[in-house]
Amino acid sequence: MKKYPCLVKSVSRLIQEQELIVPGDRVLVAFSGGPDSTTLSDILEQLRNEFKFQLALFHLNHGLRGQEALRDQNFCIDWAKKRNIEIFVEQFDVKAYKKEQSISLEEAARKIRYQKLKEIAELWKADKIALGHHRNDQVETILMNIIRGTGIHGLRGMPFRNGKFIRPLLKTTLDEIHHYLEEQHLTYVVDSTNLDQSFLRNRIRLGLIPFLKKDFNPKIEEVIFRLGLNLQESLSTFPEEEWPVEKNGQLFRFPINRLIGISDLKKRRGLIAFIKQVKGDTYQVTRAHFKALENIIKKGKGQTMLPEKISFWVDNGYIYARRGELLLVDIPAWSYALEMPGINQLEDIGLAIESFLKTPHGHDDLKTIWCEIDLEKCKFPLVLRNFLKGDRVVINGKEKKLKTIFQLQGIPENWRRKVPILCDQEKILWIPGILLDERAQVQENSKSILIVTMRTYKR
Template identity: 30%
Template sequence: MMYQRVREYIRRYHMLDKEDRVIVGVSGGADSICLLFMLMKLKEELNLDVLAVHVHHGLRGEDADADAEYVRRICDEWGVGLRTFREDVRKLAGQSGLSLEEAGRDIRREIFLKVRGELGSGKIALAHHQNDNAETLIWNLCRGCGIRGLGGIAPVTGPWIRPLLYLKREEIESYLKNRGISYCTDETNLEDDYTRNRIRWHVIPYLEEQVNRQTVSHMSETMEQMRVLGEYIRQEVARYGAGCIRYEEDRAVLDKERFLQTPEALRPSVIHEMLCHAAGRRKDLETEHTRMLMELLDRQVGRQIHLPYGMCARRCYEGIELSAAGERPQSVGADGDAVCGAEDGTKEYPAVCRVFGRTGNRVIFPENPYTKWFDYDIIKNTVKIRHREPGDYITITKDGRTQKLKQYFINEKIPARQRDKIWLAADGKHIMWIVGYRQNQKYQITEKTRRILEIEFYGGQSDGGKYKGIDSGEGCCCKN
């Protein structure tokens, strides 16, 4: 019986204890309605305090209104407390440069945590299931991932619990149908607009039909094994990292001699954890950045590289010094490599630019988050790679709404000490790109674009060849 399976899964991962408060995300779809039903049954056994939270994203008009009303009715019928929030996800996506899917996920997370904070405690229950996990695994593999990504969605992450992760989507829908429990269907989940939807409706069905009917179950079992292995590796990485990395107020120092005593298989993970610790986040810190740091260990003292979020890594006598940001680079050495603190006083230039004509109607944008394309023909001034200056502003919406750069930093909660160290691509005072954060809406490629400016930050060819021939001084990039 499904309820017994869910109860056992909750017990196995210690998701709930007696008299726990549980905040349940309820969209009205089959997964969340099933989750709420299960928790209401479990409430009687554990004396749980259950509160439902519904987020209206303001995207689907009357359909979204109907979902919200359905959730209200079902909560009234089952005697569940409910809090409903209405948000403008489209507006948030436009302001932050996120997709609608990403913006919606961020808003829901913020709201769940807000409610938990107001209550003072509580577990946050989400309705992810096996199919969601299989989609996540495929998506992670396609984008490139490490051990953490191979573990998929975890049953428990801090206050977040996922009691249905052991079930398949068809099991959930069949369970509700057999008990006469209705649910809402979000038609946008049936469309191919999102990558996850294409994986859901095309990739997984193909694997199940043409490879193995138990594809989703086998993926789930593998991810569970990878999570166990990943936890062991995490502990070992922390142990070896503690022995070779010294964290100070505004920098981290890697001792090369001690680092080389770390098993080779763990070294990239030790480096990656140092990067994430220094940046205070994991997003956009990729294998390429780890590789760049490891290669820096074999370079001469004084060499430096620039990394996402304004970080700078410098080869020092001890090993590597990773700081929030290095001094402002002015030029490149003769070999195109990064030079910092050398006798000739040269430093690495942080970007490479090129202009090329558009060919054909279809544009395939670069996947590297530190390579961006801009409409070259609308640029008014010489593009400069620099740090912020008084009067800087950025266009944040397609209809032309602008925002002062200072206000953008405040809204994004970027610490004041970091703001002068963030790289910018600027057309006069008009900021085209806040590197590592946001691209200007005005300079986006459109059907009218004839010439494209490409700016590539942080890296290039392993021999530094892409840095050759860049002007020194204020950062004259192009557009004379």
């Protein structure tokens, strides 16, 4: 039998104990070229014959660090080439995505990284996606969750396995990783943003943990790691509740009467399971979000928002959820002529719609639902109205019935006349939260661009 270094043996045992990889698996590694992912990739390369799995790497250039990011990308390509390992490389403008989603740079990078990993995993038909998170990362994650506000699920930290995602280094310390790299004479790259204390994780690693070790407990990292491990073991004995969720297009719903007669603990577990179906995870969902959800369920009406613009609302005995904001006007037929550019406060329907011409300075501070429209393609005056029979829009060069679009979006029939629609004198331009008609879209040669925002309005 081949003699492995100590860390390789340790990771091999964890893979077997947690059943992270089985013979025949195709394993895709998230490879940044840093010490963690370099160690993970090297260890998995050594173990792939023993465990009989195939190995590939994925590197994402976030477009944030200029030449340094290009250096990392080239390092990863060369590293894979020398070992004859297949590698996938992609570039993405994370800053633009951050502005588009109105989220932090840290969160934008995390979301895109996971999204791209899933896409490449599907393309390569990967069974597992291996991440380089180690013991120190786990401690930082638990502390981050505590600072942001969390329950027992946040205190457990990251699991060894979550669907396709696996973390073979989760019991390995950063010191062990650096010792392995030195012992095996492996080179790696260093991300300079790891020292940027504008990121919460970096402040925890560089400031909070050293403070706790010095003034409170020199073994605080071990204590926190064990806390997470103990909670993972305890929670594994309580399977997550499954609710009778119905899905129609982008819309999710379940009947509120299924909540009657069950304990608050079961309701909370059920909400966690439901949120995961809609959002994919419970990242950044705090106790306050759960309280807001529980309140609208108790009242039997109302709406609330979760991180990443996930809308939840209660109507007609169901709790609904969908990605993106959805503005609804609960009166029969209506139509309002608008002053564009200008500010329009429509008190009767509870909406405020504002528009202005785009300037070279941009519009980075917009927090409401908004769109950009080619002004020269509009026939004035513009009108805000509700759905009419026979309404049509143009998508991908084809005219489609708006009724069909609503069906694909999962908008119930009795809600369709509540959705506000921006039109000119000839066509539909924009349906907030749903689509922008192709005939109104801005092109490279557009000269005048109208920025339109919409929000709920109260007198």
